[in-house]
Amino acid sequence: MTPLRRIVLRFAAPVSAVVFALVMSSVVLLISGSSPTNAYGDMISHASKLETMIDILNRATPFYISGIAAAIGFRMALFNIGVEGQYLLAAVFAAHVGGVVSLPPVLHVALIFVVAMAVGAAYSGVAGVLKVTRGINEVISTIMLNAIAVSGLVAFLVKRWQAGGGLASGSATRVGTTPIDESGLLPTLNSFVEIFTRDIRSNKELTGMLVVAVVVGIAYYVVINRTRFGFDLRASGINPFAARAGGVPPKRMVVTAMLISGAIAGLVGLTEVMQVGSFSANPIRGLGFTGIAVALLGRNSPIGVGIAALVFAFLDVSSGVLQFTGAASREIVVIIQGIIILAAVVSYEMVRRISDREETKSAAAALVGSPA
């Protein structure tokens, strides 16, 4: 296989999935009496504004971190569906701790990060421990842990820790946790962006968590591809029996992978915490599930997940314009996202088969001519 062909094959699957999704969505738009060209045109022209781009990056950041959290599990054939519960729980703890303490700037931020990662890790660690001690499938346990966290614990804790009074206040207006001092918040990247472009208008701020996301991505790449731990993790994911025979301790790997995945998941909600300055009473939900989709589309690769996060963020953010222009219902992007995922799963499998076959062919071809 030539290098060019390998590259073409690598991108064939995600690109064809997106194209297929656009075609299918156009059909849906046509059936519902909208013009696909108008709808896509509105979205693209909206997205080409600097302020919208900031929104897209702000949205892509938690998508990316969430995607990497899911990808760590996937690499070991562990399905951590619990990112949803882990990030919400981690964020409420981190915001509360950050809100009630006073510390110098760097330490304050560091404490918030440590709390978020520790809570995320601890919560997903429960699923890991249940798996190795009791053989409970992590899909089941993380789904249940999500239910406990999302509709139970988080709601309870927000109420308990809400600014100015806790449970007793009985206030009808829902407020978030105690606001975090300036010292506990990451600086925005606005001034950095403005070096290259015009001033950012309408109070938009580019989240400092973008830098964290990039660091997470690089760390993920290095750990997975360059370290012994990453090798053990991947080996366990590909063939747990061979990994075990090769000296990889299976149980310890399961727990460690869940802890790391949870720790990264703990960072997902910090984007919003850093923007709002507290854990709001109505936090953004669903980032954990989108992360799974993003990891799937991005093939668990640090770059791929990044592109997938941007695609999903673009669809999410730019669809907002549709309700103003009236070109189409904004729900069309949910359909597009859904079809992308379905098409991605199918096309990745097809491409895998094609490249396996080509590889076998080239390996066999190398044997012809050598003596038997």
Added chain:
Amino acid sequence: MSNAIELVGITKRFPGVVANDRVDLSVEEGEIHAICGENGAGKSTLMKILYGMQQPDEGEMRVFGRAVRFTSPTEAIAAGIGMVHQHFMLADQLTVLENVILGAEPTSAGGRINFGTARRHLGEVGRAYGLTVDPNDLVETLEVGERQRIEIIKVLYRGAKILILDEPTAVLVPHEVDELFRNLRDLKAAGSTIIFIDHKLAEVLAIADTITVIRQGRTIATVKPADVTAGDLAELMVGSELPTPTATGSTVTDVVALDVAKMTVRSSDGRLVLDDVSLRIHRGEVLGVAGVEGNGQSELIDAIMGITPSTGTLALAGDDISHASVRRRRELGLGYIPQDRHLEGLLLPAPLWENAALGHQTQRPFGRGPWIDREGARKRTEEIREEFDVRTPNVDVSAQALSGGNQQKLIVGREMSADPIVLIAAHPTRGIDVGAQATVWDKLRTARANGMATLLISADLDELIGLSDSIIVVFRGKITATLDPATITPRELGEFMTGSNQTEGAA
């Protein structure tokens, strides 16, 4: 007599190889026709074509004089051809009857399975061909030979007149082979035509009416067993004399490399699967383990490697490793060639150099501290490729792209290039061709001469007898005999393995 099967000029090409090259084959009705050839000669491809699993690129096929072209096994079955696969395709938790009718269930009105009809039909088939089974037995309770009989009945139940048996004796011990041959002769007497794929020459000569030899995708010769000797057949098969596994001269020292004492393993449901086993392997010694599958040899390997927990003590070159992790044991000098290379040996979608690193990732040149040394790993893999003759374009192709023999050579190379003190070699040449087999034997002998201690587990009794300095027999979790390979024959060994000879053999 008319021909049941007539193949003319069958050609099947795969990318880079011609698996079948203008193969001609005529099988007379009512005969047992053996197809011989080494692994990779094209026997399996030919049978897959005959059974409709693959389509030929060129050539004609006639079944009972009628030209056919199968696109699926369903069509082959409809034409009266049935196949008994080497790996059984049975559902363990179902009864014999349920397994037989699976996929061909007689139904009464409303889609309910009519077990009465099924039972009657099964009875008729059994009587007609002289095959006795209890339809109510659970398949999981049956022995290998009985399971094979179920597979044969499954095929007959579907009305097959022509049976293809793919290496049916590979999984059987000698007395089960005798039983199979009796059954096959009965089938023949009842009018069936049998195509029998094998490469064990003595068996072929014993059972076949006609033998067709295939080499490198071509039909080399069709002969009658009366006209040839095993040596003639071997020459036809490989084009030269068949290599045999022999170890020359003893290199056994008195230094104990591995000392297993009172090792006991219980299964998850508390059954004793390895019962108080003690053994010693010295430097330069090959200790063979004979036993019918399921008598504790897998548990013995897993316990020595530390994969399953066991009681008792284990010492490697004097160091107590009873409680060491798998990784620690490997680092201390325990090498492992697993019995199933796909299940335990390889990361199939991963590149060869990563596969070579597996099990050695904590040691140089594969690992350096917490890091994987990609350069070092690639270089070592290149060396393994050279030294162990792994045929591959480069070390970055995935393991699944290689043939079985080359995969096995990679595993053997990975384990032996680490210079282990003790090597656990489980079925090191299972399912690989003669050339690769010779390479593996050669490397094992060299390492033995250099002082490596080997625990050799094999179902190939010739290999076991040929390579071992001493053989122990495990039966129902215990060591029941210690035998001298210089004096034992495969048949005698088979008797020990099945427990039909319980007396202590010569040490």
